[in-house]
Amino acid sequence: MVKFIENNTLKSVGGRFKTNSACRLEYTERFIKEALRLFPPVPLTGRQVHRDTTLASYRLPAGTTLLLNVFGAHRDPLHWPDPLLFDPDRFLPERVRGRHPCAYVPFSSGARNCIGSRYAMMNLKAFLATVLRALRVDRADDPYTDIHQLPLTADLSLRIVGGPRVVFARRAEEAM
C-alpha cells in the first residue's frame, strides 16, 4: 500500500508540487480520506441540544450535551462493508453516491464544521507529495500485524500510542 501511494503520488505530481498539482492527486486524496476514516484525528465531537428533542426513541431535554462518536460511525458496517479494510476506493465518486452524508464526518458537519478542511486536504497532499519525492517510507519492525492490535489513544486528537512505526530512507538523487 505504501509503495502504491508512493508511485501514484510521484507519477501524478511529476516534478515539484505546485498548487495545481493537487487537482491531479485523485488517488492520494482518496488515500488521505480513507486514513481519516479509520483514524479520525477528532474521534468525538459534542453538540448541545437547544430545544426538547426526540432522537430515535430517546427524549433529549434542552441543554443536554450530545457526544457524537465519529470513530464509531466511520467503522459502522452499516455504511462501510468490511470496515477495517483500508480501501481508498471507497471514495470513488460512484461509491460515495448514495452513502449517508453523515457516515463520514472527519471534519464534522453542519454550521460549526471545520473551517480549515479544504486547506487541511491541500496541505496533506502537498506534504505527502513533497516527502515521498525525497524519502522512501517503509514499515518498521513492529509487533502489529492487524489493525485491531494498533494501540490508539485520544487526548487532544487521536493518535497511535508511541507514534507511527515507519522508517524513512533518503531516495537516490536521480529519483528526486
Ligand code: HEM
Ligand atoms: C486533518 C486536519 C483537520 C481535522 C481532522 C479537523 C477537524 C475538525 C473538526 C472535527 C472540527 C469541528 C468540531 C465540531 O464540529 O465540534 C473542526 C473545527 C475547526 N477547525 Fe479543523 N480540522 C483540521 C484542520 C484544520 C485546519 C488546517 C484549520 C485552520 C487552518 C482548522 C480550523 C478549524 C476551526 C477554526 C474550527 C472551528 C469552526 C467553528 O467552530 O465554527 N482545522 N476541525
